[in-house]
Amino acid sequence: MEKILIAYFSASGVTEKVAKQIADVTGGTLYEIKPEVKYTAADLDWRDRNSRSTIEMRDKSSRPAIIKDLKDANSFDVIYIGFPVWWYTAPTIINTFIEAYSFEGKTVRFFATSGGSDVSGADKQFQAQYPAINWKPGKLLNGASKKDIEDFVV
Ligand SMILES: Cc1cc2nc3c(=O)[nH]c(=O)nc-3n(C[C@H](O)[C@H](O)[C@H](O)COP(=O)(O)O)c2cc1C
Numbered sequence: 001m002e003k004i005l006i007a008y009f010s011a012s013g014v015t016e017k018v019a020k021q022i023a024d025v026t027g028g029t030l031y032e033i034k035p036e037v038k039y040t041a042a043d044l045d046w047r048d049r050n051s052r053s054t055i056e057m058r059d060k061s062s063r064p065a066i067i068k069d070l071k072d073a074n075s076f077d078v079i080y081i082g083f084p085v086w087w088y089t090a091p092t093i094i095n096t097f098i099e100a101y102s103f104e105g106k107t108v109r110f111f112a113t114s115g116g117s118d119v120s121g122a123d124k125q126f127q128a129q130y131p132a133i134n135w136k137p138g139k140l141l142n143g144a145s146k147k148d149i150e151d152f153v154v
Pocket of ligand 1: 009010011012013014015016044045046053054083084085086087088089113114115116117118
């Protein structure tokens with residue numbers, strides 16, 4: 001049987017809720033991507049040009065440090081990666097996570113939540129950045145119902 005991992009980063013709990021739904025439906029292992037330094041409310045203020053999130057997202061090469069405690073990363077066949085949309089794409093901490101564990105040759109699919117923005121550019125971006133991964137089309141799962149989740153994971 002396929003081993004499924006649901007890894008997510010969630011700054012305020014919205015993506016976490018969707019990640020838990022996916023774990024329930026798939027029976028996969030739920031794993032939180034944890035920043036070494038937690039994001040404070042001030043860090044998350046996108047209106048502030050000098051907030052941590054703004055600075056990180058302005059620099060595509062930023063790689064906010066994570067706590068690297070995912071066990072048996074190589075044992076998973078399918079990896080769902082969840083994140084909140086930041087500045088129309090994935091927070092760069094997602095790059096930190098992918099680069100920490102590589103996932104070469106694995107099937108990886110992202111899901112995201114947002115305040116309304118689409119995230120359709122992320123598929124192309126990930127494909128270009130990590131061509132050794134077998135990317136499946138990602139999806140925005142704002143306010144997803146159980147049926148939405150079931151349709152997504154097939
Ligand atoms: C720094 C930052 C940037 C954001 N940028 C966007 C954006 O570009 N488009 C959008 O629709 N929502 C944006 N949002 C809103 C989040 O994507 C949304 O609230 C998300 O559901 C939060 O998920 P979380 O609780 O898992 O962190 C942004 C939020 C933050 C903190």
